[in-house]
Amino acid sequence: MMNGQDDLLLISLIKQGDNRALDCLFRKYYYSLCRFATYLNNRKDLAEEVVADVFFKIWEKRESLTVEKNVRSYLFTATRHTCINYMKQEKYVMEELNDDMIEETPGPDDELMYHELETRITDLINYLPQKRKAIFQLNRFEGFTYNEIAEILSLSAKTVENQMGKAIKQLKLLQKTYQI
Template sequence: MITRQNDLFLISLIKKGDKRALDCLFKKYYNSLCKFAYYLTSRNDLSEEIVADVFLRIWEKREKISVEKNLKSYLFMATRHTAINYMKQEKLIMEDLSDDIVEENPGPEDVFLYQELESRLTNLINFLPQKRKAIFQLNRFEGFTYNEIAEILSLSSKTVENQMGKAIKQLKLLQKTYQI
């Protein structure tokens, strides 16, 4: 009961423009609100930003704040709403970025880099033993499953799986060794 009265007193001071009251409220609830925001977002940086934004809005709209009963509930609800808004905004930004990436036509530089990468990859693949090379190409370039490759090459699925694992390890080793 005393805490609620103290909180309501702090709000009344904040409404009058007392920055020390806001600071006191911030210190009192910051950690618990950050933990709650982290629970909602799973990101420390974002949770701290959300809580800071909640307190900034309280200060900016201090004259209009209407907390009559439980300030703690009010703060947690404000944090929840702010977190949801941040996540919606972040999702929209990511969608816009992915649209930009998909819609962007490759320029001459991109085409050159792609051709260079393709050439390096071809050089690496040519180092593989013939059977391993065939399995790798059928899987990665033609899109065949291990079972389909096994049927095509008259091998067991397990052999195909083992050869793919060895091919990937060998390609990584070759790439590191020759920096291709």
């Protein structure tokens, strides 16, 4: 199993134009990044496209690529940003379409899968301590910034940031534990 130093070596080789290093990094992280992207946008087909795009951009910008510490974090952050960009672009396209042209409605299977995933996520979030849960929900579901949450809950922004980090770590651990 490769560690963070091995990942940094792969990045160094990629910067030198070694496409085998890119392939190795791709194979190591592809499935976990696809799961993450699917979690973010609920579409496996789009998730695979997002992850492929992340690695394409890494190759395309390899000479100016700067990853100094944690390659895994860099890849997950890049995937999150790419998902957001895809969703913004998709939302813009959908808004441009005439409402009469959009007739597709979710089927019973889609609704069942959505509700099952929603229930699993809710169950995981319910394991969080009360204040951490509130901070997480305000940020992720209500869209408040850390500063806004700090003001709402009479906390410091740093406390909110720390609690969000702990919430994410705890949810990841719970997810691995329960295979969700």
